[in-house]
Amino acid sequence: MDILIEGYRQFRQKTWPEDRARYEALATWGQSPHTLVISCSDSRVDPQTVFGAVPGELFVIRNVAGLVPPYTPDAGYHGTSAALEYGVRVLGVSRVVVLGHAQCGGVRGMVEGVPPEAQDFVAPWVEIARPALDVPPPEHAHVLTHYENEVVRLSLTNLLTFPWIAQAVREGRLELGGFRFDIHTGELSRLAESGFVPVT
Numbered sequence: 565m566d567i568l569i570e571g572y573r574q575f576r577q578k579t580w581p582e583d584r585a586r587y588e589a590l591a592t593w594g595q596s597p598h599t600l601v602i603s604c605s606d607s608r609v610d611p612q613t614v615f616g617a618v619p620g621e622l623f624v625i626r627n628v629a630g631l632v633p634p635y636t637p638d639a640g641y642h643g644t645s646a647a648l649e650y651g652v653r654v655l656g657v658s659r660v661v662v663l664g665h666a667q668c669g670g671v672r673g674m675v676e677g678v679p680p681e682a683q684d685f686v687a688p689w690v691e692i693a694r695p696a697l698d699v700p701p702p703e704h705a706h707v708l709t710h711y712e713n714e715v716v717r718l719s720l721t722n723l724l725t726f727p728w729i730a731q732a733v734r735e736g737r738l739e740l741g742g743f744r745f746d747i748h749t750g751e752l753s754r755l756a757e758s759g760f761v762p763v764t
């Protein structure tokens with residue numbers, strides 16, 4: 565645990581004095597994040613870092629491959645859907661964004677097969693993205709990049725299966741967006757009509 569304790573000490577010495585007022589305000593008034601982000605659990609893709617945000621701004625859901633399941637209100641343990649419900653309906657975020665990324669191990673698992681050690685939960689989880697695999701990559705396209713991007717589109721499509729998300733979008737209270745982060749170059753792209761376009 566030493567690495568974590570040491571990290572905390574640095575936070576306490578350096579970050580806390582600078583950000584203390586912000587934390588105190590957040591504690592006093594509660595959180596009011598403007599955006600909900602769904603991203604991959606990948607340790608290299610931190611939404612707060614990528615979007616230059618500070619604590620209190622982003623309500624973040626991270627899971628394997630940054631997937632949004634379809635709306636399935638039943639007795640299952642729907643962690644991602646629960647967080648979506650809380651962020652959208654209780655906190656009233658103004659936008660929901662799906663942040664995909666390059667070199668996604670989850671997407672690789674969908675395309676090439678999930679590791680044998682990850683069959684209990686990862687294998688059934690990534691089945692959410694099965695419909696995205698039905699879209700074949702264009703000729704000369706990088707296969708994994710293509711599927712990483714299709715998975716973002718699928719998650720955005722699935723967001724609209726949640727009736728209270730679809731309604732909020734219709735009424736102009738909620739904006740949806742898709743992004744892709746390239747770990748190697750540090751570049752962010754945004755999903756537009758024509759595909760993913762670099763953010764300049």
Ligand SMILES: [Zn+2]
Pocket residue numbers: 604605606628629630665667668669670671
């Ligand atoms: Zn990933």
